[in-house]
Amino acid sequence: MKRFISILYLVFFSFVVTLAQKECFYPVSQIPDSLRKNAYSVVRYESNDFEYINSENGVLKVTRAVTILNDKGSDAANFSDGVGKFWKLKKFSGKILDQTGKVIKKIKMSDLRTSSISTELATDESISYYECSQPVYPYTVVYEYEEDWVNGMMDFPSFSPMQDFQQSVQQAVYHLTMPMNVKFQAFARNMPQTADSTMEKNHSIYTWMLNGLPAIDEEDLMPSFYTLAPRLQLKPVMFSFDKSTGSLASWQDVGQWLWMLSAKQDELPPDAVQKIQEITSGARSEKEKVKRLYHYLQSSTRYVSIQLGIGSYQPMPAATVYKTGFSDCKGLSNYMMAMLKVIGIPSFYTIINTDRAHLITSFASPRQANHAILIVPLGKDTIPLECTSSVVPFGYIHHEIAGHDALLVTSAGGRLYHLPSYPDSASYVRTAMYINLSNSGELQAKIHSVYTLSHYEEMLPFEKIANNDDRIKIIAADYHLPSLKISNIALVDHHDSLPSLELTYSLSSDTYATLSGSHMFVSVNPRKNLYPFFSSKFRKYPIVIQNGNMESDTLIITIPNDLTIEKVPADISLQKSFGKFFSHISIHDKTLKIVQTIAIPAEELPAKGKDDFKSFLDTVNQAYQDQIVLRKL
Known part of the structure; x- marks a missing residue:
């Protein structure tokens, strides 16, 4: 009996231990x-x-x-x-x-x-x-x-x-x-x-x-x-999706399915047709007609996103967009296409990914796209239209689609298309600073900056800011001066196919230069914030510069008559495969002219090039921080 109880105890104990062990996972x-x-x-x-x-x-x-x-x-x-x-x-x-x-x-x-x-x-x-x-x-x-x-x-x-x-x-x-x-x-x-x-x-x-x-x-x-x-x-x-069927065997098949979804979605009521004809009446060219209708689209509609079943891929009917004045990227692009159809100008509804430049060409699927635009071929000129934005200029290819793969939806099916991109040199910031320096180190300046292409896009939110104090805070962040007064802010928007924005303002500071005995130390470039430093640790992955960039600063500094120029930093000329930098200071009587230009192209550098690139940025940062030495007469 005792032996039986002992065996029973051991069996029970083993069972409990086993349960406990099963309750322990992934130590x-x-x-x-x-x-x-x-x-x-x-x-x-x-x-x-x-x-x-x-x-x-x-x-x-x-x-x-x-x-x-x-x-x-x-x-x-x-x-x-x-x-x-x-x-x-x-x-x-x-x-x-x-x-x-x-x-x-x-x-x-x-x-x-x-x-x-x-x-x-x-x-x-x-x-x-x-x-x-x-x-x-x-x-x-x-x-x-x-x-x-x-x-x-x-x-x-x-x-x-x-x-x-x-x-x-x-x-x-x-x-x-x-x-x-x-x-x-x-x-x-x-x-x-x-x-x-x-x-x-x-x-x-x-x-x-x-x-x-x-x-x-x-x-x-x-x-x-x-x-x-x-x-x-x-x-x-072969697939089924919300009672619609199609093939994903090729991009042509994807386009055929999307074309089928948009069938009869481009019909417009008679009053819309009449309005379109009135808007385009008297236009001297087809391009002018497209431009007028695009501006009408921007002024009369607004973007909202609609993701309901097949509506994730099927555009809202053009007549509905005309009536309501809103839709998503699919509906607005289809609406613009329908308006162009009224005046006999063909265009292509186009899907694209704004996050990734390249589609996986061997894996055809509309899931690869997250956006729709319109492509308008006009002879030798092909015009991409961003139909969701009220501010993108006519004909401008913004940075989220420039250089990206896309799929044109045609009656014959889908056709892969690559949107052009702009050369790196076309996207720049050029700033001129006209500075009057007092003998106590104070600064009075007039600033004029020009922003193009991607820099223009970055400035669009600034242009919309109505509160002047908020604008001042944003401008002040570009300077490394502790005491700033900014006034007379003015903007001019050149809303063209190669857009630019001009920003002018007045600036004053009582801490621009530092006094030490009979000497005054003046910052070469008070506007420039420094480029970030790379970590000194071992690097594993390539260095990827996604967006090429060029910035040029010209500073004209007028010094008081009772000061003389004792020392200026040496000129710098760096020309590397991954970037160029020039810094030149010239003296004209009581005026200093400083020109600094940096250009970094979009490219991928091997990881082993980290030290060279870091050295390049170190030199650039030092050039921005350098001091001009003035002396009292």
Whole structure:
């Protein structure tokens, strides 16, 4: 009997121990040192299982476990999931573990919050989310959830377990279950393209796996995270979406589907047709007609975003836009196209991505675009029109689309098109400063600056500011003078296809120059803030200059008669493959003329060029900070 009780006790004890062991998951001690390096969080395990049932339906099951190493990685502990017409969150659970892997809190579906707040005017999506907050690091969060995909799909769930800089991945796996007769396409970046595959009944199961990925360390002026992190994108070749069907086999097919969606969306009522004819009456050229209608569009409509079902891709009818005076990028571009059609000028509805310059040409999908514009071919002149903005000048290609790939939607299908970009030298800031210096070191100056192209765009919010005090604060931030008075601010906007903005103002300061005995020390360039320094540590990634830039400053300083010029900094002339800098000071009696120009082109430099580039910026910064020495007679 005692033996039986002892055996029973041992069995029970083993059962309890086993249960206790099962309650311990992902101890932090099991993270390799190589995955802790430069990491704020570690994805311990992620599993994505997507089953494609048919063109209308699918099921996604996800498990994601992330260890948060310190407070900088705390955002990685949160959960969010978009739900709406095409996705339904069916199951959810979560748990929080301490560093040993012991469960310290369980999270239920009822703990999730839902937000329908959106920047879109109309959307059928909302967000279910959970904000995790733990005071003691490290800890681990584990989320398990299931989604029903309904009403069609243009792509399958993507696979991107590494979601930010300073996040490593211990193990991640993606399983795709497909009926054997359904074709799909995959595009992999920074991970294997080919999957392992097995067969089960009438289905094929494809598996992609990632192991031991170190964190991507964020650096200044580095390639985008999107180009460095592993990511898998998948799509069906034939698709259904909100009761509309099409093919994603090629960009031509994508264009044919978009053309079909816009059929009969360009019809306008008789009064609109009459108005269009009145607006364009007497125009001397087709270009002048397009310009008049574009200005009419800008003055009579406003942009709102609409993301409702098929409305994410189908433009609002032109007649509705004419009546209401608002729409999104799709509807406004289609409306402009409809107005041009009235006067016999053809144009192309065009989709584009404003965040990424290049489309993945081998992976045709409208999901790659996030914006719509209009392309108007006029003989040898092709005019892109940004139909959502009331301020972009006619014919100007703003920085979010210049040099980007796009898809023209034509009756014959889609056609890839690359928008032109401007030379780096065309985008510049040129400033002239006319300075009168007193013998006590005070400054009285007149400033005149010209901003072109991308710099012009940066100044548009400044132009809209009505409060003069707010304008003064922004101007003052450009100077390293502790005491400033700014007045007489004036702006002239040259609203052309190559736009520029002129800014003039008066400036005074009683602390421009420093007195020391019989000497006065004058800053060479009081306007220039310094270029940031690179870290001295080892650099891994290339240096990426996304936007070329040129800035030129001319300072004319008139000094008092009782002062003489004792010393000026030496001239500088730097010409490197990654930039040019010139600084020249000339003396004309009681006048100093200082000319400083820096030009840095858009390009990518190898990581090993960091020290040369840093040395270049150091020289530029020193030239801006240099002092002119004056002496009392």
